[in-house]
Every structure is written in structure tokens, then in C-alpha cells.
Amino acid sequence: MSTHQRLRTASGGQVDRSQTLRFEFDGRGYHGHRGDTLASALLANGVRLVGRSFKYHRPRGILSAGAEEPNALVTLGTGGRAEPNTRATQIELFDGLMARSQNAWPSLGFDIGAINSVLAPFVPAGFYYKTFIGGPKGAWTRLYEPLIRRMAGLGPAPTESDPDTYDKRHAHCDVLVVGAGPAGLAAARAAAAGGARVILIDERARPGGSLLASSAFIEKMAAPAWASTAVDLFCAEPEARLLTRTTAFGRYDHNLVMAVERLTDHDPDSARPRQRLWQIRAKRIILATGAHEQPLLFGNNDRPGVMLASAGQCYARTYGVLAGRRVVVATNTDSAYEAARSLAEAGAEIAAIIDGRADGSSDLASHRRAALHRVLGGKEVSGVEIVEENGGKRRISCDAVLMSGGWQPAVHLHSHVGGRTKYDAELGCFVPANTLAGITSVGGCAGRFALSNCLADGHVAGTAAAADVGYPTSLAPVSADRPDTWHSSVDAFRPDPPAKSFVDFQNDVTTADVDLAQREGFVSVEHLKRYTTTGMATDQGKLSNLNALSRMAGLLGTAPGAVGTTTFRPPYTPVTFGALAALDRGDLTDPIRATPMHEWHVGHGAVFEDVGQWKRAWFYPRPGEAMDDAVRRECRAVRNAVGMFDASTLGKIDIRGPDAAAFLNLVYTNAWSKLAIGRCRYGVMCTDDGMVMDDGVTIRTGPDRYLMTTTTGNAARVMDHLEDLLQTEWPHLKVYLTSVTDHWAACAVAGPRARDLLAGIAEGVDLANESFPHLSMRKGQVAGVAVRIYRISFSGELAYEVHAPAQFGHRVWEALFEAGRRYDVTAYGTEAMHVLRAEKGYIIIGQETDGTVTPIDLGLDWAIAKSKDDFIGKRSLARPALVASDRKQLVGLVPHDGKTLLEEGAQLTADDNTQTPVPMLGHITSAYWSTATEGPIALALLNGGRDRHGQTVIARWAGRSVPCRVCSPIFYDPQGERINA
């Protein structure tokens, strides 16, 4: 394989010609140099055809030299590292790089999908919405959509997981400067000179922006050299930070800028993270993001070999690569003349310079008031046909076309949050229209294109921003050695282009599509965008907006400003999900909370379920046991002997202060004034709309002290709720709260042998029923650990909860379990716990309740102290809707056949189903197989359910209808004898 690069200039450019790198494109090997992009290296090797277009599969080449590239989208890497839709113009070349073209099958050169181009009349704008409506049933999902998805669209997403690592950082600074071109460098230098903390971001490996391809001189230095010097001076400031290879892709509220730094994309063998996500909060932001040169509209303006003039200049001056050997330049701006000069100096022949204007400032134009009509050639440019205003037409042969249709400021970051744009008729582009607090746009992105303006405006903005935040400076401004000016491009000859003139290359939108949208009435800018898809995907209006909107304005006979612009949305360029997730993957996605006894559960084969962030033991299958077997065994053990359950996840709030009882009276529906020290009480907590919010047992542990338990999932919400009330509604109450959820490990011991188990291990506590009755607390010791023992039950059995300080939780649990072996103690999980409580008709918050259920609906009337003056929810419980007799009320259900397991979420209807639609009477909230009744049971919320006991309702789910008998929700030991035994 030859290392010859046929379009590489003999000298010049900023690539390191001493380092030759090998790379592959579509399986073919090529060579480039350190400092190349994939795009410049492909061009150097004469590779013009790099992709097929989205819809028509037209051959496409490299159009630009930066982030705005719509055509040269490639898939980089393979397998899990494959990244589709990366812009070849932004990929730094490295040795061994492998890239593939996209959207072509079977090959780039011979692409069957190009038939779409012939069928173009049938796939016009909006074809998604109309062409395929109709046909046989299901034709869209089964036939059209898969076909379109295969034929149209960009590169496929990788199917393997991403093996790379990503990093995330937060940063704060005084001044953030986005873009290290002339404006950004001038701003950053000025801002940092007084000691302010300044972050300067640039998306390329080498800062300098347009200076790197400029022939200007600044402070007697060539522009690229001045850029290097300015960067060095900036970096020497103590609080300055330069982030290269970093794209600020979004600006968000309150001066938050998100950026992604490509750490090792150019060095994939490195062990460092691939990319780093930056979240930067800045006191002042200076946007110096430059401008995008715009394409001209002419026939086949998308042929490989047609390139933006500034890109041609960049490839020639920065990379030492010729866009072509014989070049036609077509322009409406002065900036294209420097491109022409650059290519001529680099050795290309300039066949013609066609200027649409009469008054261009250069006398080098070969044709004035003339324009390109169309490009000749199939897969690449072979010539152009030009048209003059006086009607003359002629052909010129060439192998490349540089075009310049004007410049559009990169207003994306300005526009992301609250920034608007307006059309500047003199400049012929959209510029920032409003000032945003703490944010300044300078240079090209403000429509100030001339180098002199960039340097001067940047300096002023940087100085002002630093002074604003307390770091005044007196750095002298810089200026170009030869002041330049900028001529507008508005008054140019613009002939009506042929149909195949593309306004949006990436989305294959032509002038004909814009015309069609106008004829069909989609003239609003947002309709135009959605109907034609112009400006969507990675383009985000970079190259398409100005032409599309100008075209529409022309059709409507108004100025582009009257048409408006679409909304710019982050990200400016695509960001990989890996960078957004950064380290928050796998086990680090969300914090994992585990109880002090977690390792014991693991060691005993527990299967865990996630409850919020908690890992809870769900059930403990023995070898050969299915889940149902294990749960039934665990339930029987609790009913017949004794079981142990890890209740540590319950929320626990320590409530202290002389007004603690008064506070509990206000937040719970029931009465707390008379609860004696050492006694426990079940409490129901409502929100002020009268709906049940939480429940739990609260224990009076001292004269002015209570321990409130909450449900596992609601601990934080209850804490917030109580703090809110204490701080804002009742600040006169002397009460304070401490979350102690993680401070206590809780071992529930439940079953007829629970007392026997404790008797064998608990010291210093009299367990006799009369001295330690249900709903009371005693202190004692287990395994040398001081513990609190609460006699409370969520199973309906004789039960205790042993609470030990968290660090001793495992020890106490093990000691209890060992003591229980002689009673055949069984560890049970949350599933058995759910079954046991359902057999007793005990509710679970979030299962029987959903924010629309009152305590009365749940049959908890006994827990409402109507005699209290007030409690949260009291007034609402008297509202007419909440006392209506047809409210859904908690009932039990048993299927008539005694066999069919019911389904949570099943709807309930009356047992005559003659009428449709069938009225829904309620739904099932919990459904289990009960070992106590040896059959299926369910809890349900049923309209007027308390008066329906004994009636039949039909449970319906997934096409099934199961007749059920309505009954009391208490299926087991309705007298509560076991709990008090």
C-alpha cells in the first residue's frame, strides 16, 4: 500500500508530516498525518464519496470542516465501541482508526437505495404522513415502517454495551468563555488577566478557531502563531483553565453550561476515561462560538466536491490538503476570496470566481451578477453551469466547487434558554436579539464577522465580565495588523434554482420540498420544520435554517425575519449516552441501601426485592423450592411456630420536645394525649385533603419523647411533611425531629413461639403477657446488646420487634435466630409478610391506598378521634364527597371456585354483564394464596363495599372473568385472640 496522498500539498499546513498514521475507511487502508481529521485525511487521499444521504441515498462528500458537517457522518469503531453518526470533520485521526460509511447497501459506490432518488416524486416532504396511510390493516407497522427504517435513517445504534468508562465533573468559575477563536481568545485573555477564575472551552484539539486558517497578522505574528501565544499567556494565569476537545453542547438555567470533553477519542489505547461530562456554573458567560458559512442553492449542490469556501480554505491552510486541482468559487461574500487565494497559494488552479454581487470588494471576480445554475457530474463534480443575470449561460470544467452563501452566527447556546434571534437585513442572517443576564455574545456568533471586530469585542467583553465579578484589569487590547471590514451579501443575484437544490443536506430537504410545504399551507416556521424535517437531527439549523427560511420568506413575499426561526435545542452536537451517564452505571446508578443484617440474608439464600433504594429479603427459597413454595412455607412457620423478619427498613423519626404529644395529635388522625410512657399505638396520617398518606406504630419512649415509625417507602416524605408543618404552620410548637431510620436494626419475631424464643435469649425483661402486653415496650439485653423490645404485630400473631443499635443488628439477629432453632425458627421475607398482613386485613400504604382513599374507606374509623379540635385532614373528612356512601371501601374477596388466584389491578363489575360499557365498581389491591384459608384471597376497593358483604362481583383482567364473594377484609382470627395471647 502506497503512503502517497495525492491531494496533500508539498508543504504547509499544521499537520505533523513526520508522523504518518494508518487508518481504514470502509475496509480500505489509507495514510494521514498527526493533526489530521478523518475528513482532511480522506480528502488528502482523494476520497470524495463518504456517505449516502438520508432519504434519496444520493452520493455525498465532505461539505465542511467542523461541527456543522451534514454529510460525512460515519460509524467509528466496531462492536460495543461503535459510535454511529460521528462527523468525519471532527474526528482526530489516530493510528489504526477504523470508520465505516453509513446508509449504503450493499456498498457506498453501488447503493441500491439510490433508487429512492428516481422515486423522489413519490417521497416528497411530509411523505411520512400521507403516502403510507391506507393499505391493508397493519401495513404500516408490518410493512412500510420496517422498510422505511431500513432504507432511510442514519447509522445503526450499537447493540453491545459500551466498554468505555466516562467521567463527570462539576466546576464553578467567574467567567466561562466558549470558543477559542479570535473573539474567545481576546475575551479569555482579558478576563483572566486580573486573576478571575476563567474557563476557556474549545471543541478542537488545537485552540485558535478561524485563526488557524487565517492569513492575517496580529501583533506582527501570523494568525496561527498569535493564537498559540495568546493561549500560552492565558494558561499562565493562575486561575485559568483551558479545555480543548471540549464541546459546550447546552446552556441551561442560571448560567449552567454542559460540556463534553473528549479525553481519549484520539487515543483509544489510553487507560483514561474516554470522555468527561462537565457541568459548569459560571458567574458570567462569554459566547464566542463563531459562525457557520451557508451553502448556496443550485442544482446538485450536494455533489461530492462541492464544499463550503471556508472549509476549502481550512483544508488548504490548516491541513495542507487541496479540495480539488481545478476549483470554481461561487460566492455572495468577500470571505470566499481569501479561500480562493489560499487554494491558489497551495497550488490549485482557480478556474473562475463567480460573485453574485455587483459590488464585491475584490477585483478578482471573473463573473459578477452571476451564479451557479447546477453542478455537472455523477458521483463527483466534473464541471459547473453558470448563469448570468443577463441570461447568459456557460459551462466551466472543474473538479471542485467552493461556495459561500453568507454566514449565519452560531446562536445555539444563546438560544437554548430564553435567547431570541432577529433577522439582520444588512448582514442577511439571524443575530441575537435580546441580552441575557450575565451572558454576552461576541464576534461571529453576534454577527460581528470581521477579525478586527472579533478581537475588539472579545477584549471589551472579557474585561467587563471580569470587572463585574470583582477582577478589574487593564490589559491593552489587541488588534489585527491590517484592519478588515465585512461586506454584506444580501444584494446578490439569486436565480431560481432547479428542483434538486438542497436546503438541508442531512435530511434531504430540497427547495421543492419547501415550495410544497408552502403550497400545502405549512408556512409557519415550526410547521415547515416538522413537515419537511429541515433543521432536525444533528443539523439543528446550522446549515439549513437560513436557506429554508429565506426560501419560505421569498414564497410568502416577506422578509426572513417575519417568518421567524425555530427553537434551537441542546445538544449543539450529539452527546453519547455514556458521557451523560458517566459513572452512574450498574451498581452506581442509584445508591443501594442495605440493612445491617443484609449479609446474613445473602448467606441464607434470600432473593431480594428493591423497595425504593432498599434491598429487602423477599423470600428464602430452599433447594428445589419455587417462590410460591418458599412463601407458603414461611407463612405456615409464622402461623404455627415462629418466624423472623428484618424490619430495619421502616422509617424511624425521633420526636422530642414538650409539645411532642400535641404535635402527634395534629399529624395523626387518632388521639395521643393519654399514651403512657412505654406504650405503643398505631397511627394513621392524612394529608389535609383527608386522604391517607402513611401509617405506622409510634412509641412513647419518655416523658417528652416518641419514636415514630413510617412505611419504608414514605420515610423521607413523612419527614418532609412533618418538618414543613413544624417550621411553617406551627412554629410555636416546641418539637424537634431526628431521622433515626438507619440507627436502629429491627428484628421482628412473630408466631405462637415468639415468647418462648425471646425467653431463651432476652435478659432483663419480663415477657409474661400481663406484665408485657400487646402494644408496649420494654428494654432488655440480647447477646450483651442493650435492645428495645416492642410488642407489636403486623402478622396477627404474637409478635415482638427487637430494635438494636445498627452496628449490633447482625449480632442480635444471629443470636435470636440461634435461640430460635429449637423452635424451628424460619426467616421470612417481604412476600410472606404481605400475605400474613393481608390475611388480617392490614393495609399497605401504596397498595391499598393511592392518594384517593380516606381512613373511613379503609374501615379505620376507630382510629379517627373526632373529638380533637383539629388534625391534618379532619376538615376534609366532613366534605360531602368524602362521606358519600358509594365511595370505594376496603373489602375482602374470595373466588367462588376457591381455587383461582386473583390478580392485583383486576377491575370489579357487577355480576350481570348484559350492558356495555360495564360499569367498573372497584379494583383488586392485593391478591395472594393464603395458607390460613388454604385458598386464594384478595383485598379490594369496592363501591359501597361494606354493604355488599355476601354479594357476588366479577373480577376481570386479561380477558378473564372470575366471580367472587365479597367478604370482610379480615380472613384470619377476626377476634384478634392470637395477637394478645
Added chain:
Amino acid sequence: MLLITCPWCGPRDEIEFHSGGEAGRVRPHVPDELDDTEWANFLFMRRNEKGLRRERWVHALGCRRWFAITRDTVTHDILPDDAPSLIASDMHVDGGAR
């Protein structure tokens, strides 16, 4: 993401806070004295202004203190407060219930 200044802890990212909705909603001293309409108005009706509004936040993942700020609901601009706007002094309610 908003940058919210907790009067106790200083400026922090929005993720550390929970929103408490409009400020200035005072729970009636004796709810039983309100008729159904008045009570429903207190429970459910909000001003929901466009523009500047006073609103409550709690530094849930910080000091757990409630406070009030003035925010523009259109631009998200948060107006600077001269003094720490603790909820008690800002919208003190001397006891909804006793």
C-alpha cells in the same frame, strides 16, 4: 437546573431541594369554621401566576430548612433577597391549630 440560594447553606443546585409550591397559603386557624367551598378553595385553588411569584422550597438534601424565594415563572430568574427569607419570618402563621 436552577441555582437556589438556601439562606443557611448558600447557593446550591436545584436537585438538593424540594419545591413546596406557592408561598402565602396559610392554613386556617380553625378549619371547622370554614364552609365546604372556603375549605376547598384553601385546599385546591392556587394563584398560579405568570411572572414573579413567591414560592416555598425546602433544602431537603441539606439542612432541611424551609424558606421562601421570589422567582419569575417565565424566566426562572430568582430575585435576590436582602435578608434570609426564612419561612417563619416571611409567612409566619401563628398557629393554625392549638
